Amino acid sequence: MLKKLILVLCLGAAAGAAWVALKPAKPSSPPLTVFCAAGIKKPVEEIAAAYQKETGIEVRLQYGGTGTLLSQLKLTKQGDLFIAADDGALADAKKQEVTREEFRLVKQKPVLAVAKGNPKHIDGLASLKDPGIKVALANPEAASIGRVVKKLLGADWDALAAKAAVMKPTVTEIAADLSLGAVDAAIVWDSIVPQFKLDIAPLPELAKHEEHATAAVLSYSQQPAEALRFARYLTAPEKGAAVFAKHGFTAVPGDKWAARPDLIIYSGGVNRTAIEKLLQQFATREGITMTTVFNGCGILCASMKTMGDTSNPKFPDVYYACDVCFVPPVAKEFPEAILLTEAEIVIAVPKGNPKGIHTLADLARPGLRVGLCNAEQSTIGFLTHSMLKSMNLLESVSKNASSQVPTADFLVNQMRTGSLDAAVVYRININNDKEHFDAVSLPADKSKAVQPFAVRRDSPYQQMGRRLLAFLRENRASFETAGFAWKGETAPVKSADIVLPDWLKQK
Template sequence: MRRITLAAVAVAFVFVFSLSLSMQQPKQQKGEQKKAEAKKPSVPIKNEGWRIIYGDPKAKVKVEAFYPVGSPGHEFVLEFSRKLAESFPGKVQVIVYDWTKPKGADEFSKRGLTCGCFIINGKMQVTYKGKTLAFMRRPEMMGWNFDMLKAVVGAEVEKVYGKGGSKPQQVKKTALQKSGARASPQGVVEIFVPCGLAGPYGDLARMFQKQNPNIRLRPNVTGIVALLNQLQAGATPDIFLALGTYELTKLAEQGKFVEGSLVKCARIPLAVVVPKRNPAGVKRLEDLASPKVKKVITYPFNLSGGRGAKQALEAAKIWDAVSKKIFTPKVPDQAKQLLKKGQADVGILYRTCLMESYIPDQPPIIEHDLVAVQTIPQHLYEPIYAAAVLVKDGKNLDAARKFLEFLKTPEAKGVWLKWKFEPVEETARPAKLSDKSPLFIYAGAAFRPPLEEMGRTFERKYGVPVKFNFTGSNCLLAQIILSQQGDLFLPGEEFYVRQAQKRGYVLKSEIIGYFVPVILVRKGNPKGIKSLKDLAKPGIKVGLGDPKACAIGEISEAILRKNGLTETVRKNVVFRAMTAPELANALRLGAIDACINWDAIANYPWVRPAVETIPIPPEQNVITANPLAILKTAKNFQAAEKFLQFALTEGQQILRKHGFTARNDLPPAYAKSLFSPVKATK
């Protein structure tokens, strides 16, 4: 069932039929259909209020339709559904779910859908005569018709019942088909476009196609989650237009994108958004901690917007006060609508959502019921970018590259500004040395406290601004591969630098410190945990890092393997964190009883009062080195080299200040416990 659901949410737009497959009905045929509609239906119909069922329940081909039945413009849904069941009696059953009814809405939400669609035997995306199709929204909007739907369902009937199981309607060939001419495939570029970027995309597409008349852009516009699911399920458009780059990380790890093809188009600012009446009196981010604010809505935390919202709240030191008030809708597009309906007092949303168009080449819709009372300062969260990237195995990457090059032009950048996005680079304060461009450092999330202090000290001393991207180490490596940008790389362990080195991204590296794993328990150690073996005791809720996302996850697995505890402890694991700080936070909030984490995390000011540390003996432990690498993509090599030397000298004292193990401070007893990246890859 899960595979079917993923397939169902995978696509949200029809890939338009070429003229050669157009099946417009002649006037005479339409007249005959109108007469037929007046006749009594020849298939059983069952109306349950929230859903209407056409056809034989024993039919092996199931077609499901999800629409607001009865709403203006959706009259076609029941007509098409009935005609499908009548066209294939006994072989096709059609179920129409009305999402305006509570049960229908539950089913719609359960499938993760964002717009109306027809699903054929669990598949929304189908291939017919070499074309990839989906039947979404209204036919006149998306360029499909009943004959197309009937032809695809007929093909499914033949597949299930064998040849002769269906008799598809014969369609008169077009002049183009008779001549044998074909549209050049080199001229079509398929692009996945999130709804939130449909407005600027429409302007960009019109400008690009005017300059490149031989290239036709074919967009697939829907919610970001549906598009990501479609990529995960194996779809291969030529370009993915991203509403934030964080959500591309896992797909990049799987090799879905062409390395180095990412183009950052604009920054997407986050804002504190309230209903027009603003009943809670919110004026700025800090007001979210007020008792007057009962509910806060934002995007899911696995998306760039939700991640940025959490970072901003943490940086403003109000996360603890606000976190229990936050709720996130399953479908991010609903966040704005729920806020408008009064289901939250305030939202942390993209500022651009107050002026957007869900359909390309349409004027923007200005939100008059919502107000952005504050644009959240950029220094409180990592920049969120609207970006474009080439999808590996796309069918027309040469033409797609032309579009990406166009996105770099001044006229294209101007389009984003029109739609209230921000330039990719902030207007920075002038550096003391005008020839020094800012440094950009990819760093494991656990390094945030000492690195941010290093960055401030380095900028004061040398006049070079330092920007960071903090997240799980494996995610960082994927971002480097995807963007081919950045100056330095500091992951949680050496394995990731070795991987980057193999791919040719590293110029040089030096070890600046070490992470020593420990067991962290809640204050007072209520479960009496004293050793690794105690993590396997019944009733102990254990948290570990995700080995696919962060270094502490991989090292924890290595520790359990070393001590023969993998299976026994795994039974008690109730939480997998994307980063080491996230793991500590789960412990602090009582979601888990214990975790394996870095010794340095225990010294975080917000962690120290709530936890106790249990050392892991050297012979049972696995230690990891922290190499700081200069990347070959560095734009300011001189400053990058200077920062590396700074980290090896003055930076060592800053590491010690924050409770980290500096380069020369590792006890000799741990020397044999160092993690081997070479062994780990075997």
């Protein structure tokens, strides 16, 4: 019996061991391929190594001149990220639909580099033109620094190029020539100077110019969420930005690092039909979670006030209100806004308008069951209340208000059940139910609600909030299909500068 028991246990153990051995290995994420301007090779290598150690994701780096890399990308259409050394090359890539989301990494200035101590006493263009001075330049067809300097110097570039001792495809190659004594001067990025232990000589023609080295997600990346995650790591103040600063670069810090950040969005209920699916798409592409709260803007503002200040971790990063009138209450936290869309306010009536309602004054008729939104809880309630008050109709219409709810969707549902004869709602609320409802227009100067989009001034995810705005702007059709009028190409407005008409000012 004991032998049988031992045999059973052994067979069980063997079976268990065999089962463990046969379990499929956990699939690993494919490596990220990054095409990187040669001038920022050292910090990017260090950041990539740290990222791989922290996340287990391999980062494969390919270096070259920005122009050379861009030409390669246009041909191969492969890879995940492109790190360009200047703004012009990045603009070209965007125009040619090679790239999508952009992350500024560092600021760079073109400078005249010389050997330590400037032994040849080089002090400007005149010195560079001296026949005894050997100058190294970067090829403008291959390297960003060459392209930028050629544009800045104009005709002087042609003279320098004609006498250049060497012209090479990357900025690091000409800096290396200078550090080895093969040439006397080279025009490079200021960030290159400390890497090669060089000095800077005056060259006023370049002094005021500044460019950015920027990482951009390639439009044909097969793993955009991973590409975006590494891009966020590159710019995070405590991650990539710190490494760039350590190497002598002027870093442009991005968002706080989190492998899977949670972006908190407060949105007025009227926006839901247009943005709900877009928010899901954005979250999937970015590889983030998203906490979205849809409600009346009065409730949203009250919730923010209850939190006290933005130190509360639940305070929203983004606020997309139903109308500009609900921006002033939180202007300190959201000092700037984009007026993204516009929605019309109407009186919703059953199909055929059986009660013959044509104006707001008609809503005061005895016996009518009228639906209004709550003025303290929602934008449309506040706008309706203010409109009626300005027309001396508030008291008479309110007597018929059998329902005062936080959002217009509730009123539409009550009309579907026959509980109301009319309701003041957004046209968008009944836009897809025209077989059951008609819309009665209201005075044009008082019936337009404008929806502002704002990112919190001290959000740890400001850049992500701005990328969300860019994504929404790219999807204008979603808003117009939902019934909004598009206003999203307008310039930002300061929240403190928003001027409301007297009839709409909150007392």
